[in-house]
Amino acid sequence: xxLSYEFRDDSLLELALTHSSTRRGEDxxxxxxxxxxxxxxxxxxxxxxxxxxYAEGPMTEMKSAVVSRRSLAEAASELGLHTRAHLGQGLxxxxxxxxxxxxxxxxxxxxxxxxxxxxxxxxxxxxxxxxELKRARERPRAHNPKQTLQIYxxxxxxxxxxxxxxxxxxSAHARAxxxxxxxxxxxxxxxWGRTLKEAEQWAAHEALLVVDPTPGEDD
Numbered sequence: 001x002x003l004s005y006e007f008r009d010d011s012l013l014e015l016a017l018t019h020s021s022t023r024r025g026e027d028x029x030x031x032x033x034x035x036x037x038x039x040x041x042x043x044x045x046x047x048x049x050x051x052x053x054y055a056e057g058p059m060t061e062m063k064s065a066v067v068s069r070r071s072l073a074e075a076a077s078e079l080g081l082h083t084r085a086h087l088g089q090g091l092x093x094x095x096x097x098x099x100x101x102x103x104x105x106x107x108x109x110x111x112x113x114x115x116x117x118x119x120x121x122x123x124x125x126x127x128x129x130x131x132e133l134k135r136a137r138e139r140p141r142a143h144n145p146k147q148t149l150q151i152y153x154x155x156x157x158x159x160x161x162x163x164x165x166x167x168x169x170x171s172a173h174a175r176a177x178x179x180x181x182x183x184x185x186x187x188x189x190x191x192w193g194r195t196l197k198e199a200e201q202w203a204a205h206e207a208l209l210v211v212d213p214t215p216g217e218d219d
Contacts, residue, residue, distance in 0.1 A: 003079050003108070005124055007115050016111035017081065019100065021088025028107035035110030038118070039067055042125045046133060061205060062136040068209045069189065071132045072102035079128065081108060145204035152211060153183045161207070163200045166190050181207040 007013045012031075020027040043066050047059045054062070065071070076082065081104040082093045091100065105128075113121040150160045161183040169176045179199035180190035188207035193199025 003081070004127065005112055005120065007111070009115055012111040012115050013108070014086075016107040017084050017104065018086045019088065019091065019104075021091050022086050023088060024086070028103070031107040031110035031114075032103045033106075033110070034113065035106035035108070036067075038109055038113045038121050039106060039125060041118075042122050043067060043129075043133065045122075046126075050137070052137075060202075062133075062139075064202075064205060065136040065139065065209055066129055066132050068206075069098045069102045070210060071129065072105040073098040075128045075132070076101040076105040076108075079105070079108075081105065145201050145208055149181065149183075149204040149207055149211075152208075157184055159183070161204070163203060165196070179203040183207075 015026060016028050016031050018024060018027050020029055040063065043063050044059065047054055047062055082096050082101060085093060085096075085104055087093065087096075109121055109124060112124045153159060153161045161181045164180050164182055164187065165177060166180055167178040176192050176194060177196050177199040178190050178192050179196065179202075181188045181200075181203045188203070188210055191199060191202030191206050193202050
């Protein structure tokens with residue numbers, strides 16, 4: 001797959017491909033922030049319009065799968081964004097971390113949105129993430145992500161995952177908790193919840209998006 005969209009303003013694409021490590025002055029971080037918001041809207045809109053009429057929980061789970069660092073990094077690689085990116089000396093195109101690749105995708109999406117509007121951005125997402133969206137719709141929903149993750153970590157490491165409270169906000173009647181799962185010497189993407197239990201469930205879900213365990217399969 002190549003970047004089929006043709007920019008009317010080429011400077012937007014150049015900015016989207018300019019990583020902060022270049023220290024050139026302006027970089028792609030603002031475009032990445034915009035692209036992240038546009039991506040959430042496009043994916044949720046697609047899921048909302050689905051004939052299956054998903055409830056909020058399954059919609060959130062499917063959206064998380066589609067916009068995960070893994071899926072966006074794969075899309076960025078397929079588009080060859082790493083070969084066109086402007087990087088600082090500490091980064092090499094051949095070995096870019098998932099986070100950098102995913103950020104490049106979001107920045108380019110933000111640039112498409114500024115260049116031609118929401119419909120162009122929607123077409124870009126549909127073209128580049130249609131397979132991921134299809135897999136998310138077909139993937140069985142995990143009824144208990146914490147239990148699934150615990151089985152996985154017990155099998156691999158002999159211990160359950162740890163859940164680390166990163167941040168909490170709000171008053172006693174409107175709290176929100178940010179929690180991340182840790183196991184195998186790694187901390188995985190954090191997730192918010194309205195209770196600690198809910199945040200831990202979503203943190204487990206985020207970790208499962210990366211490790212993707214298959215029940216009964218030997219590692």
